[in-house]
Amino acid sequence: MFWKFFGRFSALFLFIGFSALAMNLAFADAATGDAGGSDTPGASNSSESSNPSEPPVSDTSPSVSGAPAVPAKKPGLLPNDGLDSVSVYQLLLAEVALQRGDVATASAAYADLALRTRDAAVMERSIIVSSLAKRLTAAREIAELWLDVDPRSERAQDLLARLKIHSRELDGLAPALIRMFKQNGESLPDNFLSLNRMFADNPDRQAVLKVIEEVGEAFPDLPEAHYAVALAAEAAGRFDYALSEARRAQELRPEWDRPALFQAQFLSRRVSKDDAIEFLKGYVGDHPDVRNPRLFLARLLLGNERYADARVHFEHLAKLHPDDPEIIYPLGLLGVQQDDLVMAEARLKHFLTLTRGNKSTACFYLGSIAEKGNRIDEAISYYASVTRGNSYLPAQFRRVRLMVARGQITEARRILSGIQTRTDEELVQVGLVEADFLRKAGEHQAAFDLLEGLFAKRADNQELLYQTALLAEKIGRMDLLETRLRRLIELRPNSAQAYNALGYSFADRNIRLSEARELIETALKLSEEGPILDSMGWVLFRQGEFSSALSYLERARKNLDDPEIVAHIGEVLWALGRGDEARRLLLDARRRFPDSEVLQAAIERILH
Numbered sequence: 364m365f366w367k368f369f370g371r372f373s374a375l376f377l378f379i380g381f382s383a384l385a386m387n388l389a390f391a392d393a394a395t396g397d398a399g400g401s402d403t404p405g406a407s408n409s410s411e412s413s414n415p416s417e418p419p420v421s422d423t424s425p426s427v428s429g430a431p432a433v434p435a436k437k438p439g440l441l442p443n444d445g446l447d448s449v450s451v452y453q454l455l456l457a458e459v460a461l462q463r464g465d466v467a468t469a470s471a472a473y474a475d476l477a478l479r480t481r482d483a484a485v486m487e488r489s490i491i492v493s494s495l496a497k498r499l500t501a502a503r504e505i506a507e508l509w510l511d512v513d514p515r516s517e518r519a520q521d522l523l524a525r526l527k528i529h530s531r532e533l534d535g536l537a538p539a540l541i542r543m544f545k546q547n548g549e550s551l552p553d554n555f556l557s558l559n560r561m562f563a564d565n566p567d568r569q570a571v572l573k574v575i576e577e578v579g580e581a582f583p584d585l586p587e588a589h590y591a592v593a594l595a596a597e598a599a600g601r602f603d604y605a606l607s608e609a610r611r612a613q614e615l616r617p618e619w620d621r622p623a624l625f626q627a628q629f630l631s632r633r634v635s636k637d638d639a640i641e642f643l644k645g646y647v648g649d650h651p652d653v654r655n656p657r658l659f660l661a662r663l664l665l666g667n668e669r670y671a672d673a674r675v676h677f678e679h680l681a682k683l684h685p686d687d688p689e690i691i692y693p694l695g696l697l698g699v700q701q702d703d704l705v706m707a708e709a710r711l712k713h714f715l716t717l718t719r720g721n722k723s724t725a726c727f728y729l730g731s732i733a734e735k736g737n738r739i740d741e742a743i744s745y746y747a748s749v750t751r752g753n754s755y756l757p758a759q760f761r762r763v764r765l766m767v768a769r770g771q772i773t774e775a776r777r778i779l780s781g782i783q784t785r786t787d788e789e790l791v792q793v794g795l796v797e798a799d800f801l802r803k804a805g806e807h808q809a810a811f812d813l814l815e816g817l818f819a820k821r822a823d824n825q826e827l828l829y830q831t832a833l834l835a836e837k838i839g840r841m842d843l844l845e846t847r848l849r850r851l852i853e854l855r856p857n858s859a860q861a862y863n864a865l866g867y868s869f870a871d872r873n874i875r876l877s878e879a880r881e882l883i884e885t886a887l888k889l890s891e892e893g894p895i896l897d898s899m900g901w902v903l904f905r906q907g908e909f910s911s912a913l914s915y916l917e918r919a920r921k922n923l924d925d926p927e928i929v930a931h932i933g934e935v936l937w938a939l940g941r942g943d944e945a946r947r948l949l950l951d952a953r954r955r956f957p958d959s960e961v962l963q964a965a966i967e968r969i970l971h
Contacts, residue, residue: 593622721752798834849865
């Protein structure tokens with residue numbers, strides 16, 4: 364049972380979870396006659412192992428943590444010839460110490476008893492307790508003593524091999540592993556598949572490769588042996604060798620998909636994703652019903668943005684594995700990507716029924732699909748179901764926006780106040796969203812106060828600088844507007860928006876026009892977005908350059924159909940004496956933007 368036991372307790376190498384009470388019970392069983400002095404005593408009548416070093420695991424149980432399985436041995440726990448008074452005292456001392464969790468004292472007592480009695484059962488128990496106490500040198504000495512007493516003891520050889528692995532001492536280890544592998548022929552493939560994990564914490568990958576290679580050479584026709592060598596060779600940087608061993612494993616068993624998947628992953632990492640894709644296309648063509656290689660192929664295609672090709676393979680897999688979440692979920696996302704929302708919704712809803720755990724991202728996309736279909740109640744419900752992950756904040760913001768659109772302002776603000784934020788940045792995002800709703804509702808002072816509270820502790824937060832500056836203009840704090848925007852320009856000298864906002868604020872108030880123009884020209888060098896083109900047109904209008912102003916404003920309108928830009932064009936057309944054009948333009952815009960205050964003000968100023 365070496366392999367199962369090793370896999371289960373690899374964190375401390377051996378015997379973690381081994382209780383003193385279990386040892387005492389086992390000792391009691393042994394004292395009634397179940398124990399013997401040989402290395403392989405008869406089994407207890409109990410269905411559970413009397414060996415305290417190994418938990419009761421059936422010989423047919425699957426290996427734990429991927430470790431190979433080996434049948435359990437049940438050594439006796441007392442010497443054949445009984446115990447003298449000193450030995451009895453030491454046993455009691457060790458057992459009481461174990462019950463109290465004093466493994467150091469127990470280890471010392473058992474080590475001394477093992478040296479004096481040289482009994483196989485006592486020596487094994489000493490190795491176990493010393494390992495539990497992390498006294499690996501002492502455990503090693505007892506194992507070597509055991510082999511001096513009985514050089515043919517396979518149990519002693521097994522324990523010494525385990526201690527060598529843990530101590531990263533690999534010299535002479537291969538013969539012991541070969542012997543153990545041959546003794547357990549039924550578990551041979553699984554043992555090889557777990558072989559690399561045994562040495563996972565050993566940094567000398569070349570030495571590990573040498574051991575695994577030597578063990579594999581004893582089984583030249585076993586595909587798992589070549590596969591194990593391939594894994595070790597790649598870890599050791601022997602890439603050509605790794606690929607050749609994987610190919611040999613595939614030759615020995617073509618239908619086995621692990622070597623094929625190894626080759627594809629190797630090509631993807633070491634050569635190119637295109638080469639991996641071509642290899643996998645050939646393999647799945649010959650083996651159409653394999654899962655993992657085709658799934659890896661589909662993911663590679665997805666990563667290369669070959670969505671249509673990826674979907675073909677995901678659809679094929681979905682027919683074979685209709686309830687596999689690793690297939691159904693990405694297929695749903697592909698539907699979103701390809702705007703096939705009917706398919707996407709069906710797959711994502713099915714995914715929600717398949718597995719426990721985090722469904723937040725799927726709910727986010729389902730909410731988005733429902734929102735596009737104008738199924739607002741359903742969308743709000745899905746967004747509310749997003750409880751974690753990167754989609755959490757966007758989902759809550761969309762949920763609140765939909766509620767605000769329905770006039771549920773109080774409820775929306777309640778939801779915003781209850782959003783769980785993990786970082787300072789997320790807290791600011793929530794505040795900005797709430798302030799935006801207040802601004803749109805005309806509550807500029809409330810919006811400013813909200814952000815100013817956040818700004819008090821985050822004076823250099825660039826988004827807060829910008830948004831509080833814009834709100835300062837709405838409440839007549841022009842001094843604060845200029846101070847905040849100039850600070851933003853210091854922190855972000857490439858911010859076209861900051862230069863533009865400051866320049867436009869001067870132009871709109873018809874003050875400091877030369878400075879305003881310089882600021883907007885700087886913004887234009889950084890970006891030719893519609894709002895900046897509009898600002899340039901507006902400052903030119905203020906400076907009396909009407910024709911140039913109209914040119915910029917018309918460019919702005921092509922970039923962005925916005926009522927404020929239309930209002931500015933109307934003003935310029937009127938100044939140019941093209942009143943009829945101005946009237947038609949403004950009245951048409953009012954039909955399209957009936958709620959625009961800027962547009963209405965321009966109409967009243969020009970047409971009335």
